[in-house]
Amino acid sequence: MEFKVLSTCGEARYGKLKGTHGETETPCFMPVGTLGAVKGVTWKNVKEMGYSLVLSNVYHLYLRPGLEVIEEAGGIHSFTGWKDLILTDSGGFQVFSLGSLMKLTEEGVEFCSHLDGSKHFFTPEFVIEFEERIGVDIGMVLDECTPYPATYDYAKHSMERTLRWAKRSIEARTTDRTALFGIVQGGVYEDLRLKCVEEITRLPFEGFAIGGLSVGEPKEEMYRITRLVAPNLPSDKPRYLMGVGTPEDILEAVEAGVDMFDCVMPTRNARNGTLFTSYGKVNIKAAKYKKDFTPLDPNCDCYTCRNFTKAYLRHLYVSREVNSVILNTIHNLHFYAKLMEGIREAIKEGRFAQFKEEFLRKFRGEGS
């Protein structure tokens, strides 16, 4: 993997990331394709919107369709038909979300499948092996995702285990065709976060992620930790804020020097009828749109906005038509793609702060 920062604007960075299967400009947003598909849109749609890096998930792919199927298909790219970059989250977040269905030891984590209750065991080494064998461009290490709230002691031990697992992950690597990112934990405790940064950046990872945020903490906490951690990560490596977020969150984090994002928000919200527009969020099922024959966002040139009205989108949503999912997802992912494009242009042109302010003023102004 290669990564180059090409321009900066304050802490905000514009760059290019090149992996085994393609390249992307940064800051970038990764559409979430948990099971090897971005729900509601075809790869053709995803690519046409300008995305060349998507996220998938080891935990989910391990359960379905399983390592054997993906490997025999020739890897995750052959299996899914997505020809560009793929990053996989380790599944740590999913496993730790299982609560009582999960048992943590120093060796790894035992968990029961959310599908059939069957028992499985993930070690840091297994996650690396899985990611390398399915041939992702970027793999994330298995970490212990500290929940919120957590006591100082809990967060400390959890961060220390994450560090020990990070070392084991590095030792388990067998190829550089799959780049590997380390993850910074430490909860909302600044000294723990800085300690983790100090230790983990000694390891030869190709990039670093900020984990354990967007797990229920107040926004200010997320911003505070991001602003603390991001600038302390190596400037020549990509920085990835996991599971984030809203357009506001992304703008805040870019300002702190983050390069990569992923979030289910544009796709999940699309399915729930919540649409992002330049003038704020729109709840398309609202009765006021029943006879609103204007486009969702007149400033948007996506397929949905060019061809359909709010009234039609509302009709599809309230009628529970699958086409509601399709058209809403096309729009929301297009919106995120354009947001990231705007961010990159603004950084290149040295006007990121102004871009952020203008975007937010409009976005917060007329929401519904």
Next chain:
Amino acid sequence: MEFKVLSTCGEARYGKLKGTHGETETPCFMPVGTLGAVKGVTWKNVKEMGYSLVLSNVYHLYLRPGLEVIEEAGGIHSFTGWKDLILTDSGGFQVFSLGSLMKLTEEGVEFCSHLDGSKHFFTPEFVIEFEERIGVDIGMVLDECTPYPATYDYAKHSMERTLRWAKRSIEARTTDRTALFGIVQGGVYEDLRLKCVEEITRLPFEGFAIGGLSVGEPKEEMYRITRLVAPNLPSDKPRYLMGVGTPEDILEAVEAGVDMFDCVMPTRNARNGTLFTSYGKVNIKAAKYKKDFTPLDPNCDCYTCRNFTKAYLRHLYVSREVNSVILNTIHNLHFYAKLMEGIREAIKEGRFAQFKEEFLRKFRGEGS
């Protein structure tokens, strides 16, 4: 509306149908867009497959989004964003499917909404008014859809009412921008069918449909009645076999002189994981496809077959991903489009019987 038969091959006809919003070659298959959307595909997909005529449904559109919304949008084309031909079924079939929630009188039919139980009343005149006001290209009259089985007397009275309603429908017309098709009923009784043909073809309809088939009767009954009725309908007007059907059914009916078809089969089957291929039907959830890394149909050039394997389609289906619906529907509708294209070419080239035989030999040969 204009219709011209341009070639024949036995009873089979190749023709062109021109309506207010476009034209289509016949024999044609109409994808079903009950609520103003073909479930699982965008209009762009539908158009790219070669379809220029889709079917929608008065009963469903009347309930959601309702006449007022569609009319204020400027009609069904403006509302849905589909720019080509639209035919609406009257909803008679849906209403009669409601059973005890429906009360039939000479004046019309009272029914309770399947959505909220609210009471409504359809008359033949109201259906025409609805179709004209939403601006469909072809409207179907309200008929009494005779169920199967039905006694001779029931079928006779039902057919006679359909004729009386057909006359009222003709009298209710106010524009020729919406063409109107009459419907032949009469159950499986040949004399009733012929009587209905004789009477209804005296009325100035732009086309005629064969109704009351594909309602549970044996295939041979459907074919027998189709072969009896179709050739007795006026040769200069389009003939439409409602709610049909499988590829076999369509080939049989084209051979009998039918020009138009509609059926939920390609779209509904897609959602259920049943896919049409040149070598028969494929149940994509079958375990044997788990590691089948070949395309669904190597003879198919649809987006799904060009880019994905059976193993991936199976994975999406068993994981209940919405993308399963999308990719399966793209394939099945593409398959039907290609079938109709093949049929039209064969008729033009005077080799329909041969086409039918070859298609069926292959289709029946290796199904799963």
